[in-house]
Amino acid sequence: xxxxxxxxxxxxxxxxxxxWLNSEFIEGVLKSDEMETVLKVIDLTFSPASAxxxxxxxxxxxxxxxxxxxxxxxxxSLIIKTMPEAEGHKKELIGGSPIFETETGLYTKxxxxxxxxxxxxxxxxxxYVNCIYHSLAPHQVLIFEDLVEMDYFVLRxxxxxxxxxxxxxxxxxxxxxxxxxxxxxxxxxxxxxTYGLLEMxxxxxxxxxxxxxxxxxxxxKMEPELKKYKSYFESIxxxxxxRLVREWKEFRNNPKVDQxxxxxxxxxxxxxxxxxxxxxxxxxxxxxxxxxxxHLFPLTIDLVYSIYMLMEAEHRWKHCDDLINYYFxxxxxxxxxxxxxxxxxxxxxxxxxxxxxxxxxFFLISTFLPLMWAxxxxxxxxxxxxxxxxxxRSCSFAEGYIKDVxxxxxxxxxxxxxxx
Numbered sequence: 001x002x003x004x005x006x007x008x009x010x011x012x013x014x015x016x017x018x019x020w021l022n023s024e025f026i027e028g029v030l031k032s033d034e035m036e037t038v039l040k041v042i043d044l045t046f047s048p049a050s051a052x053x054x055x056x057x058x059x060x061x062x063x064x065x066x067x068x069x070x071x072x073x074x075x076x077s078l079i080i081k082t083m084p085e086a087e088g089h090k091k092e093l094i095g096g097s098p099i100f101e102t103e104t105g106l107y108t109k110x111x112x113x114x115x116x117x118x119x120x121x122x123x124x125x126x127x128y129v130n131c132i133y134h135s136l137a138p139h140q141v142l143i144f145e146d147l148v149e150m151d152y153f154v155l156r157x158x159x160x161x162x163x164x165x166x167x168x169x170x171x172x173x174x175x176x177x178x179x180x181x182x183x184x185x186x187x188x189x190x191x192x193x194t195y196g197l198l199e200m201x202x203x204x205x206x207x208x209x210x211x212x213x214x215x216x217x218x219x220x221k222m223e224p225e226l227k228k229y230k231s232y233f234e235s236i237x238x239x240x241x242x243r244l245v246r247e248w249k250e251f252r253n254n255p256k257v258d259q260x261x262x263x264x265x266x267x268x269x270x271x272x273x274x275x276x277x278x279x280x281x282x283x284x285x286x287x288x289x290x291x292x293x294x295h296l297f298p299l300t301i302d303l304v305y306s307i308y309m310l311m312e313a314e315h316r317w318k319h320c321d322d323l324i325n326y327y328f329x330x331x332x333x334x335x336x337x338x339x340x341x342x343x344x345x346x347x348x349x350x351x352x353x354x355x356x357x358x359x360x361x362f363f364l365i366s367t368f369l370p371l372m373w374a375x376x377x378x379x380x381x382x383x384x385x386x387x388x389x390x391x392x393r394s395c396s397f398a399e400g401y402i403k404d405v406x407x408x409x410x411x412x413x414x415x416x417x418x419x420x
Contacts, residue, residue, distance in 0.1 A: 013086060021063075026065055038069055039068070048062070049061050051154075065078060078145070081143075082140055083140045089383060089386070097202075098195055101136065102291065106193075115178075118178060122337075125171065126285070127171065127178075147274050151277070159314075162319060165312075167285070168288070178334075180259065196264070215370070215396035222397075229409050229418060243359045247359045258343070260349060261299070262299045266302070267290055269310055300350065304360060308364040309372060311323065313404045358417045365408055370395045370396045374398065
C-alpha cells in the first residue's frame with residue numbers, strides 16, 4: 001500500500017494511512033468526482049504528502065491511483081488531508097477546535113465566492129487548489145488535485161527570493177479585497193469565521209507558549225547589544241500571555257466593522273505557499289494553502305504575521321516597508337476593479353493599525369520566530385520541538401535568530417513600541 005520513502009524526512013503519522021483510506025473509499029471519491037457509475041481502482045499507493053515542518057495540525061497523504069472506467073484506463077495523483085486519529089500531542093492540541101470545519105467552509109463556500117467576484121471583474125486569479133471531495137463524518141477529510149503534478153513546489157532547499165514574495169502579497173491583497181466586497185454585499189456570509197489561533201481551546205496551555213518569552217528575556221540578558229531592551233521585556237514577562245490575550249480579545253469582542261476588517265488567512269508562512277515557474281527563471285504562479293484558522297480580524301494581523309513567518313530575514317530588514325506598500329497598491333486597485341462601494345482603506349490607515357498588535361508581534365518574535373529558524377534544518381521534528389523544552393531553549397540562542405532579533409528590536413524601538 002505505501003511507497004518507498006526515506007522515513008526520517010516525514011512525520012511518523014503520515015507514513016501509513018488509516019485503515020479506512022483504502023481502494024473502496026478512493027473508488028467512491030472518483031466516482032463522485034468524475035460522475036461515473038462504473039469505476040474500479042486497480043492500483044493504489046500512498047506516501048506522505050509533505051515533509052517535516054511543513055504543517056502540524058493535520059495529516060496529509062499523496063495517493064497515486066490507477067483505475068479504469070467505461071472510457072478507459074487512467075492515473076491520478078490526489079492529496080488527502082485528514083485529522084489526527086491516534087492519541088498524542090497533535091490530537092490533543094487541536095482537540096475541540098473547529099479548524100477542519102473552517103477549512104472545509106473556505107474551500108467549498110467562501111473561496112468560490114471570492115473567485116466569483118474576481119471573475120465578474122475580469123480577473124482570472126486562482127485563489128485555491130480544486131477540492132474534489134470533502135466530508136466531516138464519519139471521517140474529516142478533504143481531497144485535492146495534486147499541485148506537484150502541475151509543477152508547483154514548496155520552497156525547502158533555499159530562501160525565498162524577493163520576486164517570489166511579491167506574488168504572495170499580490171494574492172493576499174486580492175483575497176482581502178474580495179472579502180471586503182463580500183461583507184458589503186452579504187454582511188452575514190463570513191460571520192461564522194471568527195476562530196483564530198488564540199481561540200484554539202488548548203493553545204494557551206501549551207508549554208511552548210509559556211516559555212518563549214522567558215527564553216527571550218534570557219537572550220536579552222546574555223547579548224550585550226540587546227541588554228538595553230531587557231528591563232522592558234522583563235517587566236512584561238510575568239503576565240505576557242494575559243496581555244496578549246487581552247489585546248486579541250479587544251479586537252475579537254469589540255469588532256470594528258470597517259474597511260480594515262477582512263477574512264484573514266491566519267497562517268501565512270512560507271511552507272503554506274507553493275510556487276510554479278513556466279520555465280526556469282520565469283515565474284508563473286503561487287498558491288496559498290492551509291486555511292484552518294482563517295478568521296475575520298483586522299487585515300493587519302495577516303501583515304504582522306507575514307513579516308515574521310513569510311518574509312526571509314533580509315526581507316524583514318531591507319524590504320518590509322516596500323512589500324507592505326505593494327500589498328496596499330494591489331488591494332486598492334482590486335477594490336476599485338470589483339466595484340467595492342464602501343469606504344476605501346488608506347495606506348496611512350494600514351501603517352497606523354499595523355502597530356496596534358504589539359503583544360502579538362512580541363509573541364511572534366519571541367516564540368514563533370526561533371522555531372522558524374530551527375526548521376531551516378530539515379531534520380528537525382516540529383512536534384518534538386514543541387514538546388521539548390531544551391530544544392526550544394537552544395533554538396532561541398541560534399546565531400541567525402540573534403542577528404534577526406537585533407535588527408527587529410531596533411526597528412520596534414524606533415517605532416516607540418518598547419514601552420507601555
